[in-house]
Amino acid sequence: MMNKKDIPAxxxxxxxxxxxxLYNCYMPFLEHGGLFVPTDDVFSLGEDILLAVEIADYPKRFLPTKVVWINPARTSAHRPKGVGLAFSEHESCLQAKNLIEAELGPRLRSDRTTFTL
Known part of the structure; x- marks a missing residue:
């Protein structure tokens, strides 16, 4: 559980x-994993974000993350505007990473493009 002082603003x-x-949003190339979040909101690289995420039919999780990727606008590659959030070393992030990778299974090895790469 996160301490109140550790919760991002x-x-x-x-x-x-x-x-x-899920496949399009997951960022397995990050050390602890991460998710791309389509949004029109403006963020800065390195900004701390609390991510409330619902994966499949599992309960909502609250994950401490950091902005590491920005898609400024829809690109010719059909990637939506938004931010990539890197999972922290927090236990909740490790659990989310394991859950996502279990849900994706063999899709993880797909070479199909995503919202980031």
Whole structure:
């Protein structure tokens, strides 16, 4: 559980009920994993964000994250505007990473493009 002083001032929410959306948002190339969140809000690299995420039919999780990727606007590669959030070393992030990778299974090895790469 996070201490109150460790909770970031800004928060984003993301629902990942669809496996294709989960694949498009997951960022396995980050050390602890992460998620891309489509948003029109403006953030800075390195900014701490509390992510409220619902994965498949599992309960909502609150994850301490950091902005590490910014898509400024829809690109010709059909990538939406938004931010990539890196998971921290917090236990809740490790559990979320394991859950996401279990849900994605063999899709993790797909070479299909995502919202980031």
């Amino acid at each position: 800004k928060m984003l929410a993301l629902q990942l009920k669809d496996p294709n959306l």
